[in-house]
Amino acid sequence: MATKVEGLLLRQLFEGASFTYTYILADEATKEAVIIDPVLETVERDVTLIKDLGLKVLYGINTHCHADHITGTGKMKQLLPEMKSVISGKSGAKADQHIQHGDVIKFGRHKLEVRSTPGHTDGCVTYVLNDGVMCFTGDALLIRGCGRTDFQQGDPSLLYDSVHKEVFSLPDNCIVYPAHDYKGLMSSTVLEEKTLNPRLTKSKEEFVELMNNLGLPYPKQIDKALPMNLVCGIQD
Numbered sequence: 001m002a003t004k005v006e007g008l009l010l011r012q013l014f015e016g017a018s019f020t021y022t023y024i025l026a027d028e029a030t031k032e033a034v035i036i037d038p039v040l041e042t043v044e045r046d047v048t049l050i051k052d053l054g055l056k057v058l059y060g061i062n063t064h065c066h067a068d069h070i071t072g073t074g075k076m077k078q079l080l081p082e083m084k085s086v087i088s089g090k091s092g093a094k095a096d097q098h099i100q101h102g103d104v105i106k107f108g109r110h111k112l113e114v115r116s117t118p119g120h121t122d123g124c125v126t127y128v129l130n131d132g133v134m135c136f137t138g139d140a141l142l143i144r145g146c147g148r149t150d151f152q153q154g155d156p157s158l159l160y161d162s163v164h165k166e167v168f169s170l171p172d173n174c175i176v177y178p179a180h181d182y183k184g185l186m187s188s189t190v191l192e193e194k195t196l197n198p199r200l201t202k203s204k205e206e207f208v209e210l211m212n213n214l215g216l217p218y219p220k221q222i223d224k225a226l227p228m229n230l231v232c233g234i235q236d
């Protein structure tokens with residue numbers, strides 16, 4: 001889906017081992033930027049792009065403490081010393097700034113509002129751009145899916161309420177950008193997910209039953225990713 005917001009540069013980047021999307025958002029005029037969910041393995045690629053575009057990244061933002069890959073924010077801070085790492089205070093992870101529901105992150109003339117969307121993990125947040133133009137849902141809401149709820153404080157009932165209250169209340173044409181897609185889909189809209197998401201269109205009781213019986217294998221990198229992500233992806 002082509003997205004053009006006046007004065008906004010947006011790049012959706014992909015990391016193939018964990019099927020993770022990383023997003024760079026920048027003010028085209030001031031060049032102030034943020035990067036959402038960078039992955040350790042692709043930090044050099046992302047920093048090269050950031051430098052090529054002449055961007056000044058203020059914040060390296062995580063949607064949550066990931067279990068399937070190591071965050072790139074720690075390594076990126078070493079390469080971009082002006083960048084501050086950001087994550088929810090409820091994640092239990094180290095970062096330069098801990099955000100919470102209602103906080104606003106500004107870059108140039110643009111802003112990201114923080115909405116708490118726990119259920120996949122306690123510290124999951126969704127970032128909403130410019131009053132609902134687009135949202136970055138992390139693993140809370142995926143395209144035609146949602147984050148699993150079988151580890152890291154997972155709670156299907158809480159996830160159902162989070163998505164219905166904090167994401168499905170956004171404008172129907174708000175573009176949804178998730179942290180992953182395993183089928184090559186890149187974005188969706190609030191209306192599409194409200195009407196077509198096979199999990200979240202169920203009743204809460206049916207959703208809880210489904211999520212408690214997904215039977216997914218654990219992510220391959222979980223044992224190294226979780227401890228590393230609690231220290232921003234870099235050992236001191």
Ligand SMILES: N[C@@H](CCC(=O)N[C@@H](CSS)C(=O)NCC(=O)O)C(=O)O
Nearest residue numbers: 018067068139145146147148218219220
């Ligand atoms: N096979 C992947 C892990 C796939 C997975 O479990 N994805 C998570 C998000 S990352 S913790 C998830 O919530 N999936 C929901 C679903 O329905 O698939 C790997 O080994 O990394």
